Amino acid sequence: MKVALYHNDQQRSLKIVKELKKELAQQGIERDDVHPDLVITVGGDGTLLGAFHEYIGVNPDLRFVGLHTGHLGFYTDWLGGEVKELVASLVKDSGERVSYPLLKMTTTQADGRQTEYLALNEATIKQPIGTLVADIYLGDHLFEGFRGDGVAIATPTGSTAYNKANGGAVLHPSIKAIQMSEIASINNRVFRTLGSPLIVPTGQTITVKPKHQSFLITCDQLEILAEDVVSVTFEVAETMIHFASYRHLDFWCRVQEAFIADNALDE
Incomplete structure (x- = not known):
């Protein structure tokens, strides 16, 4: 060893x-x-x-x-x-060993270039100044138009962090899934989101398409100022983390x- x-x-x-x-x-x-x-x-x-x-x-x-x-x-x-x-x-x-699921995040730029990231805890999309406006897709289906501070997508082990503070559920890591929670979403007669956390299993995706030229992405401790990024896709990664x-x-x-x-x- x-x-x-x-x-x-x-x-x-x-x-x-x-x-x-x-x-x-x-x-x-x-x-x-x-x-x-x-x-x-x-x-x-x-x-x-x-x-x-x-x-x-x-x-x-x-x-x-x-x-x-x-x-x-x-x-x-x-x-x-x-x-x-x-x-x-x-x-x-x-x-x-005991193994936990990870989050795979893929950013896509306007020219088609893609970059992949892995998260152990969570990733977020935020608009630091003003309101984040974005379309959210489940698979290829447009699910909702989002307005608010942002969204957080967590692994089961990361579900006890930002996700929990957003009202999300605590998931056991034996469940291979990711969870999206809303950060201060705007809900009124004009704008409407589900308003509840979404749990998505292996094989399905959540795609966020912000309507901004730039916005902030976090991936665990990494901060990314996204410019010319047209979509960010989240799914359960094939890779897992192993603990002795x-x-x-x-x-x-x-x-x-x-x-x-x-x-x-x-x-």
Whole structure:
């Protein structure tokens, strides 16, 4: 097994990385930051998102392990004081993994050129100044004309972020689907949208055709000023992200821990 380390620059993270390097060397585990079989991230969920965009596509069987320097996150299973335990689990590794769906986003320019992106959490289309005006298609069918601040399209694991704040449902990652939620849509006698989140399964697409010369697209942590883009299409990606499942926490346990753990304990 070849292991890469990906971390933020916080002092606590750097200290943990130093410990990890020492433990990996003592256990004879090879380090390879270019072509790894497994990536250990040290930081938070944002750090793991960065590692995903750095390494996805390097190896179709690549797995990730998240070590959190604070509280456990949605993608991180180990805490900073568990370096020895984490490395011990690597020694006993037999390739177990749990896989989550990803979002594929394709932008199309007026001349037909297309660019593809992958998102682990979500993508958004916004009009930073004024109102976003766009036609939204489900497959080839014009579904609605949208007016508002924007739309967000989330993976199941990303459904607990911006999507949830927009009133979207929390989806279990075993469901291979994407979800579109509206960001401050305008609904009155003249303009009308569905007003509810849409969940679209594998094999179907959501296409947004903004009626602007430029607008803002986000893809996880990436921001794109879209110019001369005539449409943006979203679908469940064929590629999936894999996590080493040494003690991968149940998704609903993560949701409970993130949002209602104290209340549950009080009961």
